[in-house]
Amino acid sequence: MRELAYDIVYGTMEQGGHSDALFHRTLEKRRELSPPQKNYLKRLSYGTIERCIELDAILNQFATTPVQRMEPVVRTVLRMALYDIWYMEQVPEAAACNEAVELVKKKGGERYAGFVNGLLRNLLRQRDKIRPGEDWVRYSLPRPLMEQLSARYGKKTAGKIGAAFLSRSGETTLHIHTGRVGLEEYKERLTMAGISVRPGEYMEEALIVKGLPDVSSLPGYEEGLFFVQDESSMLPVCCAGIRPGQRVVDVCSAPGGKALHALMKLQGQGQVIARDVSEHKVQRIRENVSRMRFENTECRVWDARKEDKSLAGQADVVLADVPCSGIGIIGRKPEIKYRAMEQIEELVPLQRKICEASVKLLKPGGVFLYSTCTISERENEENVAWMEENCGLKRDSLNAFLPESLRNRMTEKGMLQMLPGLQKSDGFFVARMIRNEGNG
DSSP states (O other): OHHHHHHHHHHHHTTOOOHHHHHHHHHHHOTTOOHHHHHHHHHHHHHHHHTHHHHHHHHHTTOSSOGGGSOHHHHHHHHHHHHIIIIIOSSOHHHHHHHHHHHHHHTTOGGGHHHHHHHHHHHHHTGGGOOOOOHHHHTTOOHHHHHHHHHHHOHHHHHHHHHHHHHSTTEEEEEEOTTTSOHHHHHHHHHHTTOOEEEOSSOTTEEEEESOSOGGGSTTTTTTOEEEOOHHHHHHHHHHTOOTTOEEEETTOTTOHHHHHHHHHHTTSSEEEEEESSHHHHHHHHHHHHHTTOOSEEEEEOOTTSOOGGGTTOEEEEEEEOOOOOGGGTTTSGGGGGTHHHHHHHHHHHHHHHHHHHHTTEEEEEEEEEEESOOOTTTTHHHHHHHHHHSSEEEOOOGGGSOGGGOOHHHHTTEEEEOBTTBSSOOEEEEEEEEOTTOO
16 A cells, blocks of 8 residues: 555655545556545555655654755655554554565665665654654745735734645535435435535535545436536636626636536536647546536636637626636645645746637626635736726626625625635635626
């Protein structure tokens, strides 16, 4: 199991891969794994990726060679072993050390076996001497990201956000198709299957399950009774006010959660046009639409930066959930935090190009719903201000569409920023805007 976890951690941290994709690829290849084995694999691999900054800081207190100068195979094995010892509590410490030595040998690092063994055993002998790190280390966030959060929200709130990222791991939110199964009925089915489940915090159609390695094993998966969608990701369609009979264009749709939600709102009347930039992404949308047994859907490859004159002025609603730095979903995709800050500046021009082209799909008076899964002001409020100035859009209050617990002065002005640690969800941003009547 450690070898499988090693491949996920190494592929993510050393080769720039995505933990989710690597994990699910492993499950596809190793279908014989039992649920406890899958849970162990996910916890060890995701946990190591999530806690890398803290693990490196501890290792650096004892290693003669800084972690960043170690061979990749060595630091990967050491990070995993330390996470196993510190957080898993399933294997005796001595056994964890032995397993690390064997693993580094199997992965071609035979000459470092003595170094790995000596470092881990020395660390365990002197664990009472480990010094607590600064906030950015304790929350395992890159220092520039922690500093930006502190500057914008204050040190206390930044700490809550950091702690929330760590606590979100292991939870999955299901969006239940209540037109096909009652919420309580499906909750009971999950409970009877031995799955830990609780109601959503904000959305009536949400159920939250914990410790689930593979959603396809849940009852009702093949029948299309649910799809995976965080509560914050349900907000765009809720705030768009979609009604039966409308035409909705989802311009950056993959894997299709918002398109599926929009189809639920249409109740079989109207159309959803779901698009993304590659055939691979669009195929994922098609697969989800097919599993959920929806019709009235057109799935098509389209670069959202390009105008589509054939559809200009025909959409009642445009959903623009644009590519972003993803800071808000660090709790579920931990590797994002290691790359997010450097991506923001290059993403903003892309986001604006997508919005500029997509607004033209709207009828005058149509709804433009802008959203991101980040908490970056550059990608959120500043982009909204730019769109109001350059795209013929005007913000419209969100309050009629939100539960009372989420309404505030910001939502009255057409925007909502969800913050992990303050709200019980991912970090997410939504803005509702109306296309000016004069833009025909």
